[in-house]
Amino acid sequence: MAAPTTLPSALADAVRDESSLRRFLHGLPGVDQVGVEQRAAGLGTRSIKKASKLHAIDLAISMVDLTTLEGADTHGKVRSLAAKAKRPDPERPDVPKVAAVCVYPDMVRTAADELQGTGINIASVATAFPSGRSTMDIKLADTRFAVEQGATEVDMVIDRGAFLSGRYGEVFEEIVKVKQACGDAHLKVILETGELVTYDNVRRASWLALLAGGDFIKTSTGKVQPAATLPVTHVMLQAVRDWKNQTGELRGVKPAGGIRTTKDAIKYLVAVHEVAGPEWLDPHLFRFGASTLLNDLLMQRRTQLDGHYSGPDYVTVD
Amino acid sequence: MSDRVTVAKTYKLYIGGAFPRSESGRSYPVSDSKGGFLANAAQGSRKDARDAVTAARKAFGSWSGATAYNRGQVLYRVAEVLEGRREQFITEVAQSEGVQLKKAQSVVDAAIDRWVWYAGWTDKIAAVLGSSNPVAGPYFSFSTPEPTGVVAVLAPQQSSLLGLVSVIAPVIASGNTCVVITSQDRPLPAITLSEVLATSDVPGGVVNIITGRTAEIAPWLASHADVNALDLTGSPESLRADLERSAAGTVKRVLRNKVNEDFTVTPDLSRIRAYLETKTVWHPTGV
Numbered sequence: 084m085a086a087p088t089t090l091p092s093a094l095a096d097a098v099r100d101e102s103s104l105r106r107f108l109h110g111l112p113g114v115d116q117v118g119v120e121q122r123a124a125g126l127g128t129r130s131i132k133k134a135s136k137l138h139a140i141d142l143a144i145s146m147v148d149l150t151t152l153e154g155a156d157t158h159g160k161v162r163s164l165a166a167k168a169k170r171p172d173p174e175r176p177d178v179p180k181v182a183a184v185c186v187y188p189d190m191v192r193t194a195a196d197e198l199q200g201t202g203i204n205i206a207s208v209a210t211a212f213p214s215g216r217s218t219m220d221i222k223l224a225d226t227r228f229a230v231e232q233g234a235t236e237v238d239m240v241i242d243r244g245a246f247l248s249g250r251y252g253e254v255f256e257e258i259v260k261v262k263q264a265c266g267d268a269h270l271k272v273i274l275e276t277g278e279l280v281t282y283d284n285v286r287r288a289s290w291l292a293l294l295a296g297g298d299f300i301k302t303s304t305g306k307v308q309p310a311a312t313l314p315v316t317h318v319m320l321q322a323v324r325d326w327k328n329q330t331g332e333l334r335g336v337k338p339a340g341g342i343r344t345t346k347d348a349i350k351y352l353v354a355v356h357e358v359a360g361p362e363w364l365d366p367h368l369f370r371f372g373a374s375t376l377l378n379d380l381l382m383q384r385r386t387q388l389d390g391h392y393s394g395p396d397y398v399t400v401d
Numbered sequence: 402m403s404d405r406v407t408v409a410k411t412y413k414l415y416i417g418g419a420f421p422r423s424e425s426g427r428s429y430p431v432s433d434s435k436g437g438f439l440a441n442a443a444q445g446s447r448k449d450a451r452d453a454v455t456a457a458r459k460a461f462g463s464w465s466g467a468t469a470y471n472r473g474q475v476l477y478r479v480a481e482v483l484e485g486r487r488e489q490f491i492t493e494v495a496q497s498e499g500v501q502l503k504k505a506q507s508v509v510d511a512a513i514d515r516w517v518w519y520a521g522w523t524d525k526i527a528a529v530l531g532s533s534n535p536v537a538g539p540y541f542s543f544s545t546p547e548p549t550g551v552v553a554v555l556a557p558q559q560s561s562l563l564g565l566v567s568v569i570a571p572v573i574a575s576g577n578t579c580v581v582i583t584s585q586d587r588p589l590p591a592i593t594l595s596e597v598l599a600t601s602d603v604p605g606g607v608v609n610i611i612t613g614r615t616a617e618i619a620p621w622l623a624s625h626a627d628v629n630a631l632d633l634t635g636s637p638e639s640l641r642a643d644l645e646r647s648a649a650g651t652v653k654r655v656l657r658n659k660v661n662e663d664f665t666v667t668p669d670l671s672r673i674r675a676y677l678e679t680k681t682v683w684h685p686t687g688v
Contacts, residue, residue: 385626391647392451394627395458 091329098294101252108251108290114282114318123313126357127350140384141179143348144171146366148206150185150374161190165197167399172381182366183236188229195233207234210261213304215240226264236269240304243278251291258295271337272297276315277307285315289322299335310340313354320358339372345383348376411441414449415595417456418605424448431588434499442588445613447621450580453609454627457551457578460606465548465576469524476520476574479601483513489593490562497561497587512566519570526575526673541684546677548576549654550629553622555615555636561587564664568634571672573607580609582619588612616640623647630654630676
């Protein structure tokens with residue numbers, strides 16, 4: 084097995100072969116379930132008001148991966164989504180643009196044409212999203228196609244079946260190959276935590292993805308319940324923090340699915356600050372995979388600035 | 402046998418079909434007309450009002466989309482449950498308003514009758530307020546009344562049951578949903594009405610009832626961009642101009658009527674009409 088980057092010796096040993104990888108992953112300390120849930124709930128009660136809230140809202144907007152992953156997507160819908168990404172609130176030009184637009188591979192070209200020169204990334208899901216149930220060749224072709232079409236970020240899904248049956252080497256190889264197929268595009272590895280059952284598994288999958296070279300670890304596809312939860316994001320944030328401590332490299336986290344309100348988003352930002360650290364409060368290292376969240380952020384932003392509650396009539400319908 | 406200790410009640414709000422405590426955690430004592438303690442009521446905050454508007458908006462689609470006949474049945478069912486709680490209402494009205502039992506009885510009876518009166522109107526509104534318009538061309542032109550949306554209602558301060566029923570029923574009869582700020586000092590009949598609504602067939606969120614300080618919560622509802630109309634009935638005179646000004650910012654319908662309206666007289670259609678928009682449709686003939 085080939086390590087994607089030069090790793091410190093302890094981590095380089097871990098990826099030498101499948102049995103050492105298994106030894107490493109099973110040697111990770113177990114997650115204290117009650118502890119992590121309690122800490123997540125505790126941090127969730129923190130009150131963010133006034134200027135800090137406004138700052139948090141703007142930061143959250145700049146971290147949104149504006150997503151549409153429906154079977155009913157059309158080129159027109161993707162174009163309107165791209166317009167919204169560039170100028171989320173047309174009446175307020177000071178609203179920051181979002182981090183990326185996330186679409187299916189066949190829609191990448193449309194999004195790329197719309198977003199050229201804006202600095203907004205084009206993310207595409209690939210590798211037989213959302214189930215990941217296909218052959219390696221097809222998954223790699225899917226990835227290459229997305230990158231050729233202009234995707235600057237690729238969101239891949241791992242083979243949860245292989246992971247849960249303990250075939251870690253297979254999952255590792257898959258991520259490494261997809262990473263190669265990505266070229267310069269950033270790779271986000273979707274763990275689909277809703278199917279991983281335990282926090283220990285989430286921690287193992289996070290480390291596996293980091294070892295294999297994923298630039299981001301992402302909670303979910305959004306197609307499985309439960310999607311992103313605060314405790315799961317805590318565990319993943321701990322993983323990227325520990326990765327940084329051991330290698331000096333910064334890797335990102337992306338919770339996706341089920342984050343719909345500004346209140347939720349701010350809870351996540353508090354968690355990022357407290358668990359990983361302030362340097363992760365950056366769109367390069369933390370993203371929200373969401374579609375309806377953006378409208379709520381815009382409404383809350385208006386509420387803060389106008390001094391009265393806003394309503395859905397004042398934001399776009401998408 | 403020793404006297405039993407009565408259970409002192411601390412009531413909650415009615416939002417989205419549930420009975421939550423105020424987000425602020427506050428409550429205030431409610432007294433009868435002579436100053437004796439009756440119960441504690443939740444003292445709603447602006448965030449409770451915001452949550453109530455969200456609930457009302459969510460309920461609007463299905464309530465306004467229900468057939469007029471169905472809404473009439475639901476409202477009539479409320480009248481049945483009101484009738485079942487008659488004794489409780491009589492006691493509360495007597496205590497709150499400081500009237501004799503006999504007077505309280507007639508007030509409660511009038512309130513139930515008023516509710517039935519509005520229940521009967523649901524399927525007649527379109528026939529009375531709509532029209533088929535004569536036009537100079539080969540078209541049919543119809544005008545139909547449609548509900549305005551979410552209505553913020555400041556309930557009358559004095560008439561705690563009859564007045565309350567007279568302002569809520571016309572709003573929901575035509576398919577609007579509402580957020581009601583109750584009489585500040587006489588909220589108990591409104592709280593019991595919320596229990597009636599919760600146990601009849603009214604979908605959660607159609608009526609949301611908030612107890613507390615009118616002057617504190619009303620400005621937030623008046624300026625709220627997702628509220629479509631405002632009923633100033635229970636607003637203090639001093640507050641009215643400000644409320645109207647904030648309501649104008651988001652182009653709300655505002656019902657501004659006399660401060661001490663007499664609710665004992667049989668109403669006309671004006672309160673129903675206040676929360677209706679007219680939709681006119683042109684359709685070519687003979688095609």
